[in-house]
Amino acid sequence: MGVTSFTQEFTCPIAPSRIFKALILDSNNLIPKLLPQTIRSIDVVQGDGGAGTIEQVNFTEGSNLKYVKHQIEELDKENFVCKYRMIEGDVLGEELESIAHEVKFEAADGGSICKMASEYHTKGKFEIKEEEIKTGKARAMGIYKVVEAYLLENPHVYA
Numbered sequence: 001m002g003v004t005s006f007t008q009e010f011t012c013p014i015a016p017s018r019i020f021k022a023l024i025l026d027s028n029n030l031i032p033k034l035l036p037q038t039i040r041s042i043d044v045v046q047g048d049g050g051a052g053t054i055e056q057v058n059f060t061e062g063s064n065l066k067y068v069k070h071q072i073e074e075l076d077k078e079n080f081v082c083k084y085r086m087i088e089g090d091v092l093g094e095e096l097e098s099i100a101h102e103v104k105f106e107a108a109d110g111g112s113i114c115k116m117a118s119e120y121h122t123k124g125k126f127e128i129k130e131e132e133i134k135t136g137k138a139r140a141m142g143i144y145k146v147v148e149a150y151l152l153e154n155p156h157v158y159a
Contacts, residue, residue, distance in 0.1 A: 004120040004128050014151045016105035016112040020080040021158040022147050034146050038063060050075050065090040080105040095126040
């Protein structure tokens with residue numbers, strides 16, 4: 001098994017507490033509402049929302065993906081950190097064992113800096129291509145930008 005890691009950092013005009021609540025704590029409610037053309041639902045399969053919780057993201061019928069399950073490994077509400085691992089679903093295919101993510105929001109200039117670290121755990125001698133990582137990053141950034149726009153348009157939400 002191999003591991004390929006990458007980190008990413010970007011700024012956001014939203015305070016860490018608001019973006020964390022929207023993207024992490026209430027994602028199962030908010031994301032399907034903001035992206036109904038892509039995400040049908042996000043269901044808690046096991047747990048109470050904290051560490052150990054398993055959630056399943058169900059994509060719409062027109063999507064090339066069916067579902068993905070991820071398990072929350074750590075949820076630090078005070079420091080706006082979430083560690084989770086994709087453990088099952090179409091995104092993993094036959095070559096990936098799991099994908100571990102750590103997302104952290106830090107205060108900066110009235111908004112926040114989002115720091116993301118990801119580890120792709122491959123099966124056997126498979127090596128993940130940079131293009132596949134870029135595709136995953138682009139999907140994640142698309143979701144972040146939709147949520148950011150929603151929070152900018154609705155400054156009272158998650159305040």
